Amino acid sequence: MRELPLVECCRPISGPALSPEAAAELEQLFKALADRHRLQILNCLLQADGESVCVCDLEPLLGVKQPTVSHHLKQLVEAGLLEREKRGTYAYYRLRLGAIERIGDLLATPVITRAS
Template identity: 55%
Template structure:
């Protein structure tokens, strides 16, 4: 006697369950990448350190070229990147620009990886 057997189609199980947590938006990722890029340069890290160490919590652009042994245009370029990343703020006084840390910016930058 032959018995007929019915075969069921094989359904592949998913390899993993998708996370219920929302992913980081492209806009947030772009903003965080700006901060990481700004911090990835040794000269910019030194600039942040110099500004932070200043007695008044600020530094004139004229005082930042000598410690880095870089020209004024190069230092200004680095400072612009730090301002655009939200780490420094710039205040124009006469012909000079003064830079200071944005309150809480370094602490926020330090916590970025923890929020991934």
């Protein structure tokens, strides 16, 4: 039979544990970041200093075909990280303000870390 272990295990999870719903939400955000091509897109947009970038320029940078680029851009938009703007036949994408900072905040605040 089990008695008290050497160290107190995961206490009754007092306080604001990460709820399954909140965990699923965070999961979605990190999934959007968990792809090398999407990371390169974000890096490119960050270097663009807030300016917009069109799809045609990302294709040679990433080394994938155009449908794949569009696919990744859509993922990032749906994750709330990018904004889309159409000018003529071109589609321009830019970072949503504070998107990256929001991620950093999530790691530094009670959402994932302890309560205090």
